[in-house]
Amino acid sequence: MTDAFSIKIETYLDGELNAEEMRAMDTHLRQCSSCSADVLAQLQMKRANKMAGLRYSPSPALRSKIREEILRDTSPSWQRWLAIPVLAVLLIGCGLYALQIHRSRNQLYSELIDLHVATLASANPVDVVSTDRHTVKPWFQGKIPFTFSLPELANSDFTLIGGRIAYLGQEPGAQLIYQIRKHQISVFIFQDKALSNVAAMPGKKFSFSTDGWSSDGLRYFVIGDASGDDIQRLAQLLKSAQS
Amino acid sequence: MFAELAMPLFDQLYNFAHWLTQDRSEAEDLVQETYSKALRGFSSFQAGTNFRAWIYRILRNTFLTSRTGLRAANTPLELDEATEALAMTETPESIFIDHTNQKLLRDAIDALPLHYREVLLLCDVEDMSYKEIAETVGIPLGTVMSRLARARGELRKALQGKLARRSND
Numbered sequence: 473m474t475d476a477f478s479i480k481i482e483t484y485l486d487g488e489l490n491a492e493e494m495r496a497m498d499t500h501l502r503q504c505s506s507c508s509a510d511v512l513a514q515l516q517m518k519r520a521n522k523m524a525g526l527r528y529s530p531s532p533a534l535r536s537k538i539r540e541e542i543l544r545d546t547s548p549s550w551q552r553w554l555a556i557p558v559l560a561v562l563l564i565g566c567g568l569y570a571l572q573i574h575r576s577r578n579q580l581y582s583e584l585i586d587l588h589v590a591t592l593a594s595a596n597p598v599d600v601v602s603t604d605r606h607t608v609k610p611w612f613q614g615k616i617p618f619t620f621s622l623p624e625l626a627n628s629d630f631t632l633i634g635g636r637i638a639y640l641g642q643e644p645g646a647q648l649i650y651q652i653r654k655h656q657i658s659v660f661i662f663q664d665k666a667l668s669n670v671a672a673m674p675g676k677k678f679s680f681s682t683d684g685w686s687s688d689g690l691r692y693f694v695i696g697d698a699s700g701d702d703i704q705r706l707a708q709l710l711k712s713a714q715s
Numbered sequence: 716m717f718a719e720l721a722m723p724l725f726d727q728l729y730n731f732a733h734w735l736t737q738d739r740s741e742a743e744d745l746v747q748e749t750y751s752k753a754l755r756g757f758s759s760f761q762a763g764t765n766f767r768a769w770i771y772r773i774l775r776n777t778f779l780t781s782r783t784g785l786r787a788a789n790t791p792l793e794l795d796e797a798t799e800a801l802a803m804t805e806t807p808e809s810i811f812i813d814h815t816n817q818k819l820l821r822d823a824i825d826a827l828p829l830h831y832r833e834v835l836l837l838c839d840v841e842d843m844s845y846k847e848i849a850e851t852v853g854i855p856l857g858t859v860m861s862r863l864a865r866a867r868g869e870l871r872k873a874l875q876g877k878l879a880r881r882s883n884d
Contacts (some may be wrong), residue, residue, distance in 0.1 A: 482864060486838060488845050517867070518839050524820040524839030528733035530814050534743050535725060545754050697834045 477507055485514055580640075580667065581695075584681050587638050588658040588695045591647060597656075598634030598649055608635045608648065617642045620661050620690060623713035629653070629705055641667065650696075650706060657696030657706060664689050683707040687714050717757050720766045721750065728774055729839060734836055735778045735787075737825060745781070751776040768843070768850040775833065786864060787829035816878075823873040831866035838863055 477500045483489050484497045501508050582705035591597045600611035605622035612619070615637055625632060631651045638647035638660060664686055681703040683694045694707045728749065733742035753760075753770050758771055778841040824832060837843045837851060848859045 482867065483860070484864075485766065486845070514867075517871070520817070520820055521824070521835065521839035521870075524817050524824060525734070525836050526730060527821060528730045528739075528742065530726060530729035530743070530746065534729070538725065538747060539718070539722065541747075541750065542721070542754060 474518060477501075477504065478510060481507065481511055481514055485518055486653075581682060581693075583640060584658075584660055584682075584693050584695055587640070587647065587660070588680070591636065591638075591649065591658060597636070599636040601634040603632050605632060611635060612646050614628055614639075616646055618661075618663055618690060620646065621713040622648070623709040625650075625709070628705075628709060630709065643667075650697065652698055652702050652706070655696055655698035655702065657694060657698055657703065658707070659710060660693040660695070662691050662693075664691050667691055685711065687711070716876070717754055721753060721770060724767060724770060728770065731833075731836060731841065732774060732778070733772065734832065735775070735829070736783055737780075738783070741781070741783060745778055748777050752777060765847060767851060768847045771837070771841075771843075771851040772853065784797065784829075805817050816874075819877050819881075820870075823876060823877065826873060827866055827869055831869060834859055834862045835866040835870070848868055 477497060480489060480493065480497060484494065489497060501511060535585040600608050601685055602608050602611075605624070609620070614633065622632070629652055633648060633651050633656065635648045638645050640660070640662055643662060645660055648659040648661075650657045650659060680695050680697055681700040684704050685692055685707070692707075692710060694703050694710070696703060725746075729742060729746050732749070733739065736742045736745055749770065750863040753773050756773070760766065779788050824835065827835065832846055833852065837848045838845075843851065845856050845859045845863075849856045852859070854862075
């Protein structure tokens with residue numbers, strides 16, 4: 473055995489000698505039986521250590537627990553970073569949507585009120601003049617792409633004055649004029665698809681009483697300067713005619 | 716990213732933790748705390764550096780601050796670490812280890828002082844390079860080599876004694 477080599481056997485077996493030393497050791501081992509035997513013994517010892525060292529196995533429960541912890545801790549991290557802008561975008565989106573709905577509704581009623589006022593200001597507010605629903609309704613045939621039902625008013629204080637074609641968003645619809653006492657009320661009927669996705673609802677717009685609803689693909693609007701109760705009653709009559 | 720790097724090391728880390736603590740329950744706590752700390756400190760890990768050495772270092776440091784770890788670390792080493800690595804001694808054939816002698820070997824490794832046991836396990840079981848061991852344990856390369864030599868020498872001595880006693884029985 474040569475001391476210079478024997479003291480390097482461990483480092484040699486651990487793979488920590490540099491390339492030149494490794495080659496020198498290989499050459500020496502071919503010539504030195506004592507060092508070769510020592511290398512063999514220490515190699516077996518190293519392998520035995522490895523076998524003995526791989527002794528303990530973790531329980532599946534611990535593995536699951538740690539995996540869950542990692543998932544829990546890493547998820548909020550990316551979710552947090554992602555959630556902030558996503559939430560902001562959602563909030564802004566919802567706000568813009570609500571604003572858009574509000575604007576659309578205001579714009580829709582403004583246009584309808586304009587139509588109502590313009591009609592009443594006209595020298596010829598209606599194109600078909602009749603108190604008979606069976607005259608007014610057929611007049612619209614071929615003029616608008618839908619049909620509708622009108623209520624019997626015999627037992628009410630409403631009177632049908634007549635009707636005309638109205639345009640909203642470049643779509644044709646029916647405008648019916650009713651009267652109660654001295655007040656004239658417009659009933660507009662348009663196709664649902666022709667209007668923006670704005671829900672009509674009872675209320676007051678620019679001091680005009682309004683009501684609105686959707687039925688069978690048609691959108692109904694009732695607008696006038698009569699009281700809200702009168703508008704509601706006329707709306708109920710119209711709704712009952714459709715059912 | 717963290718899970719991809721850390722979970723493949725789970726079995727090895729547990730094995731090492733159990734060797735250090737010599738107790739299943741403590742090993743489980745140690746591994747769990749290690750993963751927890753590593754996860755929290757992952758942002759400080761520099762990509763491209765040695766993740767294995769990094770997480771083993773966390774495990775080891777966590778262990779050393781535990782009661783068991785403090786006790787084990789305070790066990791005095793017989794050899795002055797400034798001295799050179801021990802010269803190799805002849806390895807008698809009697810210590811060749813077969814399966815029946817594995818318990819003897821495990822007991823002998825268990826009985827090694829912590830600072831010897833850990834470098835031996837990191838080198839022979841975890842196949843870490845000296846550099847990785849130095850990084851994990853936080854000691855110079857020369858100290859890794861001297862501790863390894865000392866650990867192996869102690870192990871041989873212990874096994875020789877055990878085998879001799881057994882053959883005399």
